[in-house]
Amino acid sequence: MHKMTTCPYCGVGCGVDADILDSGSIGVKGDKSHPSNFGRLCVKGSALHEVLGADGRLLTPLINHRPVSWDHALEEVSSRFLRTISEHGPDSVAFYLSGQLLTEDYYVANKLMKGFIGSANVDTNSRLCMSSAVAGYKRAFGSDTVPCSYEDLEKAELLVLVGSNAAWNHPVLYQRMNAAKKKNPALNVVVIDPRRTATCDLADLHIALKPSTDSELFSGLLRFLADSDALNETYIDQYTEGFEGALEAARQQFDSIASVAEYCDVDEDSLSTFYHWFSATDKVVTFYSQGVNQSFSGTDNSNAIINCHLATGRIGFEGAGPFSITGQPNAMGGREVGGLANQLAAHLDFSTEASIDLVSRFWKAPNIAKTEGLKAVELFQAIEAGTVKAVWIMGTNPAVSLPNTHQVTAALEKCPLVVVSDCMASTETLKYADVCLPATGWSEKDGTVTNAERRISRQRSLLAPTGEARHDWWIVSEVAKRMGFAEAFTYQHPAEIFAEHAALSGFENEGTRDFDISLYKDIDIQTYDNFKPVQWPVTAAAPYGTARMFSDGRFFTPTTRARFVPIHTSSPVQQVTEALPYLLNTGRIRDQWHTMAVSGRAPRLFQHRDEPFVELHQADAIKEHISDGELVKLSHPQGDYIGRARVMASEQRRGELFVPMHWNSEFSALGKMGALLESVTDPISGQPESKHGRVSLAKLNPCWQGWLMCRSDIELNLPVEYWSKVPKGDLSFYYLADTVELPDALAWCKTHLGEVAVWLEDKHNQNFRAAGLKGHRLAWTFFVMPYGEIPSTSWLEAMFAEANLSIEQRRFILSMTGCDVEDPGAMICSCYQVGSHAIETAIGQGCTSVDMLGQQLKCGTNCGSCIPELNEMLSNAVK
Numbered sequence: 001m002h003k004m005t006t007c008p009y010c011g012v013g014c015g016v017d018a019d020i021l022d023s024g025s026i027g028v029k030g031d032k033s034h035p036s037n038f039g040r041l042c043v044k045g046s047a048l049h050e051v052l053g054a055d056g057r058l059l060t061p062l063i064n065h066r067p068v069s070w071d072h073a074l075e076e077v078s079s080r081f082l083r084t085i086s087e088h089g090p091d092s093v094a095f096y097l098s099g100q101l102l103t104e105d106y107y108v109a110n111k112l113m114k115g116f117i118g119s120a121n122v123d124t125n126s127r128l129c130m131s132s133a134v135a136g137y138k139r140a141f142g143s144d145t146v147p148c149s150y151e152d153l154e155k156a157e158l159l160v161l162v163g164s165n166a167a168w169n170h171p172v173l174y175q176r177m178n179a180a181k182k183k184n185p186a187l188n189v190v191v192i193d194p195r196r197t198a199t200c201d202l203a204d205l206h207i208a209l210k211p212s213t214d215s216e217l218f219s220g221l222l223r224f225l226a227d228s229d230a231l232n233e234t235y236i237d238q239y240t241e242g243f244e245g246a247l248e249a250a251r252q253q254f255d256s257i258a259s260v261a262e263y264c265d266v267d268e269d270s271l272s273t274f275y276h277w278f279s280a281t282d283k284v285v286t287f288y289s290q291g292v293n294q295s296f297s298g299t300d301n302s303n304a305i306i307n308c309h310l311a312t313g314r315i316g317f318e319g320a321g322p323f324s325i326t327g328q329p330n331a332m333g334g335r336e337v338g339g340l341a342n343q344l345a346a347h348l349d350f351s352t353e354a355s356i357d358l359v360s361r362f363w364k365a366p367n368i369a370k371t372e373g374l375k376a377v378e379l380f381q382a383i384e385a386g387t388v389k390a391v392w393i394m395g396t397n398p399a400v401s402l403p404n405t406h407q408v409t410a411a412l413e414k415c416p417l418v419v420v421s422d423c424m425a426s427t428e429t430l431k432y433a434d435v436c437l438p439a440t441g442w443s444e445k446d447g448t449v450t451n452a453e454r455r456i457s458r459q460r461s462l463l464a465p466t467g468e469a470r471h472d473w474w475i476v477s478e479v480a481k482r483m484g485f486a487e488a489f490t491y492q493h494p495a496e497i498f499a500e501h502a503a504l505s506g507f508e509n510e511g512t513r514d515f516d517i518s519l520y521k522d523i524d525i526q527t528y529d530n531f532k533p534v535q536w537p538v539t540a541a542a543p544y545g546t547a548r549m550f551s552d553g554r555f556f557t558p559t560t561r562a563r564f565v566p567i568h569t570s571s572p573v574q575q576v577t578e579a580l581p582y583l584l585n586t587g588r589i590r591d592q593w594h595t596m597a598v599s600g601r602a603p604r605l606f607q608h609r610d611e612p613f614v615e616l617h618q619a620d621a622i623k624e625h626i627s628d629g630e631l632v633k634l635s636h637p638q639g640d641y642i643g644r645a646r647v648m649a650s651e652q653r654r655g656e657l658f659v660p661m662h663w664n665s666e667f668s669a670l671g672k673m674g675a676l677l678e679s680v681t682d683p684i685s686g687q688p689e690s691k692h693g694r695v696s697l698a699k700l701n702p703c704w705q706g707w708l709m710c711r712s713d714i715e716l717n718l719p720v721e722y723w724s725k726v727p728k729g730d731l732s733f734y735y736l737a738d739t740v741e742l743p744d745a746l747a748w749c750k751t752h753l754g755e756v757a758v759w760l761e762d763k764h765n766q767n768f769r770a771a772g773l774k775g776h777r778l779a780w781t782f783f784v785m786p787y788g789e790i791p792s793t794s795w796l797e798a799m800f801a802e803a804n805l806s807i808e809q810r811r812f813i814l815s816m817t818g819c820d821v822e823d824p825g826a827m828i829c830s831c832y833q834v835g836s837h838a839i840e841t842a843i844g845q846g847c848t849s850v851d852m853l854g855q856q857l858k859c860g861t862n863c864g865s866c867i868p869e870l871n872e873m874l875s876n877a878v879k
Helices: 070-088 103-117 131-141 151-155 171-183 198-202 214-227 233-239 243-253 257-264 268-280 298-312 331-336 353-363 376-385 405-414 472-482 494-506 525-529 618-623 745-752 794-801 807-815 836-844 850-857 867-878
Strands: 002-006 015-020 026-030 093-097 122-124 158-162 188-192 205-207 284-288 321-324 343-345 390-394 417-422 435-438 447-450 455-459 582-587 613-617 631-636 639-648 656-660 693-699 704-711 722-728 731-738 758-762 767-774 777-784 827-829
Touching: 002 455, 070 093, 070 390, 070 417, 070 435, 070 472, 093 103, 093 376, 103 122, 103 331, 103 343, 103 353, 103 447, 103 472, 103 494, 122 376, 131 298, 131 321, 151 171, 151 284, 151 321, 158 268, 171 198, 188 198, 188 268, 198 867, 205 268, 214 243, 214 257, 214 268, 214 298, 233 298, 243 298, 257 268, 268 298, 284 298, 298 321, 331 447, 343 353, 353 494, 376 405, 447 494, 494 525, 613 618, 613 631, 618 639, 704 794, 745 758, 745 767, 745 777, 758 807, 767 807, 777 794, 794 807, 827 836, 827 867, 836 850, 836 867, 850 867
Parallel strands: 093 122, 093 390, 158 188, 158 284, 188 205, 284 321, 390 417, 417 435, 582 656, 613 639
Antiparallel strands: 002 015, 015 026, 447 455, 582 693, 613 656, 631 639, 631 693, 704 731, 704 777, 722 731, 758 767, 767 777
C-alpha cells in the first residue's frame, strides 16, 4: 500500500511516497507529484525508513523515570501545573515547543497556554532558526509573509544566496537552482558567506565577507542603487514609506564601494561586480538563511536585504523577491498558530487590544494572555532564576541546541517540574525530566506542516504508534481536560483541529491579515485525508492557493504600504579577546539533522562526517602547530569542545573556525557546540548569535589514541577525555583519545570491556590490539595506534558477522589482515554508497564530468549534495 506524506527534516517540505509493506516496515522514495521536490529526496529523506522501529524509542509514560499508566502521568502533569499556577500565577509555567511538531499539535498547545492558562510563555526552537527573518518581514510588510515560491529560484536572472549553504542544508532546492543554471547559462549566482562552502560550486561570484557585516553590505548596495539611478521611484512612491530615512542611514555608514569593501573585508572589484549585477537585473531573488538570522543584528540583516528589493520594486512578481529559507519542517506552521511567545494566533499578536479580543472571543477564552511571553533564551534564564517553576518541553532538545548549555542544564536541574514529550528515549533533555510522555514520531503522526514557500502539506500516519506513544495534540488535550478546560478541547481527530485553525484564520479577517485558509473551515475527515499540497492564502477568492504575495503592491501595514527600515552599524557582542582570540561559526553538515536524536539512528548518515570536527585555515593551523586530522580543543569559560582538525587551504577565513551543531553526549564526550556560545540574542527577535562566538584553540596532544568496536548491547563507561561514537547497525565504533597515559592497556580492557580473548602489544611502536568474545562470536575489538593507521572498518564488521570465529580469524583480527572486504574509502555519495576509491578509479578510467560519474556509479544522481565534492575530485585529478 502506498501513502503520500511529507519529510520531517528541513523546511523544503519534500513529498514522500511511502510503500507500506506487509512486514510492517516501509520503503520511501520522492513523491513525483509534489510541487516542492518533484520526486527528489536528499540522503536524510532517503534514509527515513532506517530511523523507524522500537529501538531507542520512549515506549511508556514515566514519572521519576519509572513506568506509570497514561492516566497517572496525565494527572501528575495537570495537578502539578494547576498547583504551580495557583501558588505563583500563570506566568510561573511555560511550554517550549518544536518545529518538528505538526500544526495541529502546535495549535492545541498554544491555545491551552495563551487562551486558558493565561500566559504567553510559549516559545519554540524555531526561535533559534527563523525569528529574525520573521521580525524583518513584520517590520517591512506588517506581517510574517514570505513573498516567494520555489519556482522563483528557477525564474530568476540573478540568485543571491546569503548565509545559506543550500547544497548541504537544502539540497533539493540547490538542485533546482543547479538545473535552472544549466537551462539558463546567463543566470548569475552570487554566494555571500564568510566560508567557501559546497554551495559555492554553483557560484559565479563568492563574496567571503567578514562575519556579521551582512547588513552593512546591503546598506552599501542601497546607497549604490540610489547613486546609480537604479531605483524604481514609481514603486517607492506608490507602495512604500520611509525610503528617505533608510537611504540617509545608508549614506551615513558609507560613501563609496571602497568603504563598504574595507568594512566588510572583501575584494572591492568583486563587491562592485555584485552591486552592478543587482542594479542591472530585474529578476533578482535574495535567498537567505541562518547566516543572516543567527546574529545579534539578524533582524537588521533581514531588513537591509528587503530594503534593496523594495527600492527596486523587485517583489511580488515571478523570479523576484527577498526569500528567507526556513530551517525546520514546520517552523512556518508553528508561526501560523502562534507558536512564538510574541505571537497570539493566526498571525495575530499582542500589539492591539482588538487582536487580543478577537482571539479571546473566537476561543471563548476570557482568561487569554494580554502580553508577550518569554522568548527561548529568556525562558531558560527565568527557569534558572526560579520565576518559571514548571516547563513542558515537546519534541526538542534544548540541553544541546540552545547556547550556554551549562546554564540550560543547570536551569532544568533546578526547575521543580520538567515535563518532556518526545518520541526518543535518550535525548539529553530527558535526563532532567520529572515526567516523560511518549509521543508519536514520523510515520505515526497525522496532520499538516507548512514549508518555506507557504505550502501546506499532509504528514500522514503510515504505521501504528510504537509502544504506548500518543499524538501530541491528544496529550495536551487530555491535560487541558484535567485542568478544567474540557469544553474547549474535545478534539477526536486532527481534521477537527485543522478546521478550527482555518476558521480562526478567516474570523473577522476580510483581507486585513495575510494568513487566511478559511476555505477549509468546514473541512471533513475525508477531504482532510485527501488534502493536496497548497500555498496559503487559500480562500473563496483563491481556492487553489497563492503562488506569490504582494503582486498588487498592497501590504499588511496600517497604510497598506511597505516600510523601509533605517539600518545602523552594529557590532557582534561576542568579540574576540586576547584570551579568546578565534571567532567561532556553527552550523549544519550535509547528512545529519539537529541534535541527531532521530538521524543518529541511521548508520549511513555518519559516513560523510563521522565525528565532531573543527575547520580552520591552514595559516592558523601552522601558527598553532596543528596538522590535518589531529584532535584540537576549543575552550570558553562556559565549556570545552574537542574535534578532529580539518585544515582548509582557502575555504575558511583566517582567525575563524567552524564546528557542526549536531553532536551531543550520546555520541561524543565534548562535542556540544552550544557549550561555547554565550546567551547573546538579537534585541528585536530574540534569536541567538550562533554565528559569532569566541574561543581559544589548542592542539589536544593526547598521550594515546585508540579505536574500539563493540556490539551495541554492550554498556560502556569510557573514562577518557575524548570519545566519539559512530553507530553501525548492531555495532558501535568509537574513536578514543586521552591526555592521561595508558600504562597497562590489557588491564584497561579487562576493567572497561571485559575478558580478553586475544591480544598483542608492541610498546616500542605504541601499538596494542585486543579482542573479546561472547561464546564463539566477536564481542569487541580495541586498538591503540597512531591516528591514520586504521584501515576501513568494513573488514572488522565482516568479522563481527562470523558466527564461529576460528583461531586463524582471531589472529587476523590482531594483524588486521585476512579479510577480503574492499575498503571503499571516504564515503562521498551517501545515497548510493559510493566511496572515494570507486570515484578515483572511474576518473582514472576516463570519466571527466559529474554526468559521466553519475552514469557509471550513480553518484550525484539523487539529491546531488555530493556534486561539489565530485567536482573537486575531478578538478584535483586534472591538477
